[in-house]
Amino acid sequence: MKITVIGTGYVGLVSGTCLADVGNDVLCLDLDATKIRTLNEGGIPIYEPGLEAMVKKNVAAGRLRFTTDIETAVAHGVLQFIAVGTPPDEDGSADLQYVVAAARNVGRHMTGYKVVVDKSTVPVGTADKVRVAIAEELAARGAKIDFSVVSNPEFLKEGAAVDDFMKPDRIVVGADDSRAIELMRELYAPFQRNHERLIVMDVKSAELTKYAANAMLATRISFMNELANLAEKLGADIELVRKGIGSDPRIGFHFLYPGVGYGGSCFPKDVQALIRTAQEAGQALQVLQAVEAANEAQKGVLAQKITKRLGADLSGKTFALWGLAFKPNTDDMREAPSLVLIADLLARGASIRAYDPVAAHEAQRILGENPRIHYAATPMDALDGADALAIVTEWKEFRSPDFEAIKARLKTPVIFDGRNLYDPATPRKAGLEYFPIGRL
Numbered sequence: 001m002k003i004t005v006i007g008t009g010y011v012g013l014v015s016g017t018c019l020a021d022v023g024n025d026v027l028c029l030d031l032d033a034t035k036i037r038t039l040n041e042g043g044i045p046i047y048e049p050g051l052e053a054m055v056k057k058n059v060a061a062g063r064l065r066f067t068t069d070i071e072t073a074v075a076h077g078v079l080q081f082i083a084v085g086t087p088p089d090e091d092g093s094a095d096l097q098y099v100v101a102a103a104r105n106v107g108r109h110m111t112g113y114k115v116v117v118d119k120s121t122v123p124v125g126t127a128d129k130v131r132v133a134i135a136e137e138l139a140a141r142g143a144k145i146d147f148s149v150v151s152n153p154e155f156l157k158e159g160a161a162v163d164d165f166m167k168p169d170r171i172v173v174g175a176d177d178s179r180a181i182e183l184m185r186e187l188y189a190p191f192q193r194n195h196e197r198l199i200v201m202d203v204k205s206a207e208l209t210k211y212a213a214n215a216m217l218a219t220r221i222s223f224m225n226e227l228a229n230l231a232e233k234l235g236a237d238i239e240l241v242r243k244g245i246g247s248d249p250r251i252g253f254h255f256l257y258p259g260v261g262y263g264g265s266c267f268p269k270d271v272q273a274l275i276r277t278a279q280e281a282g283q284a285l286q287v288l289q290a291v292e293a294a295n296e297a298q299k300g301v302l303a304q305k306i307t308k309r310l311g312a313d314l315s316g317k318t319f320a321l322w323g324l325a326f327k328p329n330t331d332d333m334r335e336a337p338s339l340v341l342i343a344d345l346l347a348r349g350a351s352i353r354a355y356d357p358v359a360a361h362e363a364q365r366i367l368g369e370n371p372r373i374h375y376a377a378t379p380m381d382a383l384d385g386a387d388a389l390a391i392v393t394e395w396k397e398f399r400s401p402d403f404e405a406i407k408a409r410l411k412t413p414v415i416f417d418g419r420n421l422y423d424p425a426t427p428r429k430a431g432l433e434y435f436p437i438g439r440l
């Protein structure tokens with residue numbers, strides 16, 4: 001099939017590449033010429049395991065191309081995926097200007113039937129806005145051309161994006177007409193893997209499904225984080241409690257890991273947007289408001305543990321930080337809890353020696369040059385001259401360190417572990433003080 005993908009951000013690039021990989025002829029559009037040049041040369045602007053090789057392979061095969069030319073892009077695909085950004089507005093609602101602009105471009109240039117597919121996470125009612133924008137553009141040039149608007153939210157996780165797209169748990173398609181549904185069925189047939197994964201529904205339900213999924217997952221995390229803080233006060237162990245409740249199949253084990261709060265490009269933004277959507281509909285989402293407040297508080301949990309142990313004034317102290325990205329296997333720093341910790345430590349006069357296997361560059365770009373932040377080349381280098389170690393992201397390479405070596409390098413042999421990476425007995429046996437989350 002001929003497919004156009006508008007927007008080569010995370011979702012657009014992964015979707016376009018994976019759709020090309022199963023044999024489709026995909027043309028991706030972006031207005032950023034530098035990005036398009038990089039992509040056409042087989043390079044990628046983000047870190048995502050497996051993606052670069054897949055881009056290279058499909059570009060070489062001629063199935064995946066990138067352009068800045070809107071007219072060519074609209075002419076190319078029967079399916080026009082809109083995968084542009086929806087940054088939060090000041091009030092937390094999703095800013096739809098890029099989505100609507102993309103829809104207008106399709107309306108302006110289309111000459112035959114198109115299925116316009118909303119792939120970006122967009123509030124309920126966006127498909128209607130997309131429909132109106134296209135209809136207005138067609139009317140403005142006196143054209144009468146059929147089109148359908150479909151909601152097809154993407155559930156991929158960063159760090160596992162290619163796998164998630166290629167082997168989806170489910171494919172949600174919101175559509176109001178059979179012609180569009182047939183095309184979407186055909187498109188996703190290679191991803192069904194002997195099992196019906198397509199869930200077809202009306203457009204509004206599909207739009208809400210995406211927010212409901214992320215809000216539910218964020219709720220689990222905030223709930224566990226609050227319970228972890230309580231467990232600490234009561235002398236219970238949240239890791240045992242997690243196992244105890246996860247074995248109930250109604251609860252399940254996933255997304256019950258307490259930590260330093262959720263970050264990333266989706267949960268914080270989507271939770272806020274859903275709260276906002278509900279407000280506009282005259283309803284307060286009380287649970288979700290609490291989820292958000294609890295998450296904001298949780299981002300301060302490591303700083304609290306640090307100041308409780310070392311005092312509120314940290315001037316002259318240096319902290320080693322392991323992990324900067326909001327989670328492992330990505331260089332994404334959006335809403336990363338590490339940023340909150342860094343700001344707090346700097347404000348208290350401390351210096352930082354940070355190590356992250358891939359996100360250091362991105363962190364440096366966001367934080368700018370700062371003489372009090374040093375980016376170390378290895379986890380052990382980060383410890384040199386540091387008073388204590390704080391673990392923020394659970395990269396695999398942090399899982400079994402040489403605790404004796406850590407102790408030897410730190411001035412005060414303390415680890416503040418925001419991800420519960422170790423059996424507390426192990427670092428303690430090596431003579432380290434160890435502060436995990438939700439356990440003593």
Ligand code: UDX
Nearest residue numbers: 154155156157158255256257259262263264266326327
């Ligand atoms: C999420 C959804 O999982 C995905 O389906 C959606 O399409 C986009 O949003 P992503 O943001 O890539 O994906 O990361 P995810 O792995 O879900 O983690 C989100 C945040 O929650 C991270 O900050 C992570 O550290 C945190 N988290 C996750 C926890 O604190 N505890 C957990 O048990 C799980």
